[in-house]
Amino acid sequence: MGICKSKKQNQSPQQVRIQHVKTANATDTVKESSPNNVAPGSVIIQSQQDFLMRSQELLTPDRQNTANKGKFFNTYTLLKNLKSPNEQIRQVCTVQHNQTGVTKIAIIQTHHYKQADLNKIQNKIQLLKKLDHPNIMFIYDFFIDSKQLYIVTENYDGGTLFSRLKSDNKDQSVSKNQLIQIYFQQIFAGLQYLHSIGINHKNLKPENILFQSQQNQLIKLVDYSNSRVKSNDDDLIEINYLAPEVIQKQQYTQASDIWSCGVLLYEIWTRSLPFQGDNLKEKKENILKCKIIKDESWNKIPPDAQKLINLMLNVNPSKRISAAECLKHDYFKNIVNYTDRTFVDDMLQRIQQYQSKSEFQKLLLSIMINKLMDEKEKEKLMIAFEAIDDNKDGKITKSELKKFLTSEKQRTLTDKIFQILDSNQNGYIEFHEFLLASCDTDKLVNKENLEILFKFMDKNQSQQITIKELKSLFIEARLTDQEWEQIFNQGDLNQNGKLSFQEFSQLLKSTSN
Structure with a gap:
């Protein structure tokens, strides 16, 4: 993936930072320390809203530090x-x-x-x-x-775009067209998200579109370009997915990613590339002139898919359709997003229970989710999130949530559920906010996971966790020592500044749904 260089989106990493999992419900109070123990210059956290304002990146362990110092x-x-x-x-x-x-x-x-x-x-x-x-x-x-x-x-073992179509297409209950619609809706959803925060993928091709597992159709856009050195032998292969302006060494834009998607959509239908040539020079010329091969294979592509391909493979990047516009194209108008309604009911119940958890409990759960959550459970929640996210921009709005909740009883809870999930009150719900609040803690908080997490946090193997060890997992959290102490005291029952395994287990077990 690459950072977009356009003026509109030329933001620093700080400006485009994605806010991950936060705490919820600003009306709940946080345990306060005695005023006598307040260090000069420290700020007492009076409410969860204060907590959120002071720790916007607190619940993102393992994904904060740029490069690990250890081996x-x-x-x-x-x-x-x-x-x-x-x-x-x-x-x-x-x-x-x-x-x-x-x-x-x-x-x-x-x-x-x-x-x-x-x-x-x-x-x-x-x-x-x-x-x-x-x-x-x-x-x-x-x-x-x-x-x-x-x-x-993450671990992806579900196969690549083309290999998966071949295996999925054996299921006679789902047509090839339906599968391709499901696949490309997700591809455009991922691209729309990247483009919205000023990032271009720059390396879209079949091997960089993978499936999470064999058990579902959840697609992941991956990018190995950061760790790949291209050899001269790759030139003929690489050019297949490059837009004309990229071949001419002009600026790479969001429209260049869209061109690559147009090539992929053509290729997945015809099993051949839209631009051919006996050598590199001839192939380049055909791409620059946008000479799309429209033979018998092309005629087998559904008309709406043909129209979408033509809109993406426009030689003029300024006239190319955007990822957001692709998602609104007629080709996707009949696609149905499905999720188990019983699972949804259980999920909504868990979300409502989430607001009663303390900040410390949420911190520990966030680490467990990042390190120990069962991938199948995570996949279920990913699918549910995408079903709610109607416009596929990677964020859930209140109107999208209300539209998804089918029963009148559920819809009356829309405001409450949205307030719980939208913990930073930015007007939408991000994926990791959703994941933390809706996960099944009964399955997550088991004896084995408790032991693994405790050992992981107990850096010096003293059989106790200290505030210092907790802080080391959240190196970018902008909290004072007094604020850390307030959070830590929520689990430190005997107030000795250390957390035993018994206290640790008791704190997490009380989070069970």
């Missing part, structure tokens, strides 16, 4: 190498976190970068770690040493 192999163990191009300089593999046992994907890239280039890469990764959308790759960890870069992401 990659002290944190992760390699499990299996996955097939990838340019294996001599880039290795993609499954890894296991040494403390939590959770499996993730790691991209290990040999580099010869100068320090200035490494600083740019770190800044880029820092921004990418803030992304918060169900159809966008999550980056959890990033390491650099003298020879290699290490990027740790």
